[in-house]
Amino acid sequence: MGDQKDALMKIITTLAAKNEETQNFVYVLKQTLQNVETNSDKVVADLEGEFSSLYSILDELKESMMTKIKQERASKIYELQSQLTACSKALEGSEELLDLANQTLEMAGTEEFNQAARQIKDSVTMAPAFRLSLKAKVSDNMSHLMVDFSPERQMLQALKFLPVPSAPEIDTLKCLVADNCVTVVWKMPEEDSKIDHYIVEYRKTNFEGPPRLKEDHPWMVLEGIKDTEITLSGQRFDTRYMNFRVKACNKAVAGEFSEPVTLETNAFVFKLDPTTCHQNLKVEDTSAEWDAMGGKVQEIKTREKENKGRTASPVHSPARSALQSPKRIPSGRSGRDRFTAESYTVLGDTLIDGGEHYWEVKYDRDSKAFGVGVAYRTMGKFDQLGKTSASWCIHVNNWLQVSFTAKHNNKAKILDVPVPDLIGVYCKYDEGQLSFYNARTKQLIHSFRAKFTQPVLPAFMVWCGGLSVHCGLQVPSIVRCLQKRNSGTSSSTASLT
Numbered sequence: 001m002g003d004q005k006d007a008l009m010k011i012i013t014t015l016a017a018k019n020e021e022t023q024n025f026v027y028v029l030k031q032t033l034q035n036v037e038t039n040s041d042k043v044v045a046d047l048e049g050e051f052s053s054l055y056s057i058l059d060e061l062k063e064s065m066m067t068k069i070k071q072e073r074a075s076k077i078y079e080l081q082s083q084l085t086a087c088s089k090a091l092e093g094s095e096e097l098l099d100l101a102n103q104t105l106e107m108a109g110t111e112e113f114n115q116a117a118r119q120i121k122d123s124v125t126m127a128p129a130f131r132l133s134l135k136a137k138v139s140d141n142m143s144h145l146m147v148d149f150s151p152e153r154q155m156l157q158a159l160k161f162l163p164v165p166s167a168p169e170i171d172t173l174k175c176l177v178a179d180n181c182v183t184v185v186w187k188m189p190e191e192d193s194k195i196d197h198y199i200v201e202y203r204k205t206n207f208e209g210p211p212r213l214k215e216d217h218p219w220m221v222l223e224g225i226k227d228t229e230i231t232l233s234g235q236r237f238d239t240r241y242m243n244f245r246v247k248a249c250n251k252a253v254a255g256e257f258s259e260p261v262t263l264e265t266n267a268f269v270f271k272l273d274p275t276t277c278h279q280n281l282k283v284e285d286t287s288a289e290w291d292a293m294g295g296k297v298q299e300i301k302t303r304e305k306e307n308k309g310r311t312a313s314p315v316h317s318p319a320r321s322a323l324q325s326p327k328r329i330p331s332g333r334s335g336r337d338r339f340t341a342e343s344y345t346v347l348g349d350t351l352i353d354g355g356e357h358y359w360e361v362k363y364d365r366d367s368k369a370f371g372v373g374v375a376y377r378t379m380g381k382f383d384q385l386g387k388t389s390a391s392w393c394i395h396v397n398n399w400l401q402v403s404f405t406a407k408h409n410n411k412a413k414i415l416d417v418p419v420p421d422l423i424g425v426y427c428k429y430d431e432g433q434l435s436f437y438n439a440r441t442k443q444l445i446h447s448f449r450a451k452f453t454q455p456v457l458p459a460f461m462v463w464c465g466g467l468s469v470h471c472g473l474q475v476p477s478i479v480r481c482l483q484k485r486n487s488g489t490s491s492s493t494a495s496l497t
Helices: 002-105 110-125 150-157 296-306 477-486
Strands: 176-178 181-187 197-205 220-225 229-232 241-249 261-264 281-283 287-290 345-347 356-363 369-376 391-397 403-408 411-414 422-428 433-438 444-449 456-463 466-470
Touching: 002 110, 181 197, 181 241, 181 261, 287 456, 356 369, 356 456, 369 422, 369 433, 391 444, 391 456, 403 444, 422 477, 433 477, 444 477, 456 466
Parallel strands: none
Antiparallel strands: 176 181, 181 229, 197 220, 197 241, 241 261, 281 287, 287 466, 345 456, 356 422, 356 466, 369 391, 369 456, 391 403, 403 411, 422 433, 433 444
């Protein structure tokens, strides 16, 4: 009894699931049927509108051409009737003279005859018939107004529904990712003169290969593109890849999307690590601000944030794990290892142990002191940036005596260049190159030549002011060229390296 009941329950469950599936399918069919009727009415209305437009054009052309024929006819009739009237009057006068001449011939008296003959001669000389042109002013030919619509008729007979555009093909060999710009190039598999524009969709991702059905980032849409390429400039690459797809549109319908492509967007992405910052620094993801009231208040806030649970932390969240760099350190220091005393320092959360990287820093002009560079993770909590062998930086001092210096291992070199408001930092770890640029003009400020013995972290110092970090940037082409050009020259900072 129990087995049969279980079997029956399974059957009931299967039937219920099948019924629900069938009901859903019935709903889909009904909705599809309704859509067919709606879409059919729409295309019929569109078709009637297009033909009405053609009829209107043909009627206008017919009216215009008929008017031209009527004008030509009226003009010729007027000329011919005028000429006919003139000729008729001349003919009447000529016949009268002819009758008078015949009557004169019958006169008997010589004197009377001679006088009449002279009068007739004078009248003939002045007769209109002898001053008329006996050639018609206009012809009866109307062939120049004949028409032959055979080509147009064939064209009209060839009218048909617009074909759905083919899917474009993205040319990955011509696509380019450089200087935080992405250029995507595509082509149609065959010539299609009916194409009106293209639609491009793109989204960010951290997964190589074909786009996944489910992705954290939505597709972004660019419409009305007339050319077969597009450039997205000023991008911030906070993911490793970008997906792209394109579809073509004519006046009526859009085609299918192209096969999507995935382009790699190499860039250095990091955040400021709040667990390393000095207690008088208020740190967000990419900004730090001096807080004279920091200390215990800041420490309590940080501990509360750390105690909310590992799964809620951006570092440990599974939803964010794909966004984290494999070199990102989950927890740089505990609260007791924060920078303290007069260091006023905070480190980035992503290690650099190879390759070349670039980021930019903007600082408040009112800051009394500011520094940017790199440091080992082992830099002591009492150490100031640039005053130990574990850190390299450029330093701005706006307090008491203004100075702009490059610092390393407690040695400083005065930099005789204006202090830019936006500083670019270039680090090529394997060759020990650390360079600083005016990020707006790409003028070189200073270069260190070092031999890094362990991974480094972006490092920042600020006192009585604030700073913001711009990351997700690729190494600018001009910076890379300048580095290659200067690689063969001797270092001007040997005393600091």
